[in-house]
Amino acid sequence: MKVFIVSDSHGLTNELLEITKRHAHEAAAFIHCGDSELSDNCKELQPFISVGGNCDFVRSFAKERTEDIQGIRFFITHGHLYNVKMTLMNLYYRAKEVEANVVCFGHSHIALAEKMDDVLFINPGSLLLPRLRKERTYASVQIDNGQAIVQFYDLNGQEMLDLRKIFSF
DSSP states (O other): OEEEEEOOOTTOOHHHHHHHHHHTTTOSEEEEOSOOOSOTTOGGGTTEEEOOOTTOOOTTSOSEEEEEETTEEEEEEOSGGGTTTTOSHHHHHHHHHTTOSEEEOOSSOOEEEEEETTEEEEEEOOSSSOSSSSSOEEEEEEEETTEEEEEEEETTSOBOGGGOEEEEO
8 A cells, every 4th residue: 555645835736746647556545734725626636635734725624634544544734733843742642642553744844754653754845845955855655564665756756765764564
């Protein structure tokens, strides 16, 4: 099972279409962690399980979602309401409350994959304005046979091998 995750696209549309087209054959789901700055009914967001961020002014976006994807529970939020630029502890506590296995979030624009106890946290970085590196990124998580592989890609779909992480799951 493989899920692709984007965040902080801030108005980009062609890039969203390219990512979904590029990975449609292998994706169990696509997740957008907010700050798309698009309307909730635009065609570019249709393939995505989406939440709203601090730059999304469409009120119909949920602030957070819990989704079961092929037996794995994902908690999806932008992160601004959980102070993610300072700590992941608030997200960790919320993940425990909703019994999530994987937390997908954005807001900081920093690509990250980290596991705390039995919860995997993934921030795909930003499709428009990355921080701490120049590449604009998105991520995937593949979970099979007790293992989670988190991969990060640039906008051309090239894997950024220095960011790849493997976790027991």
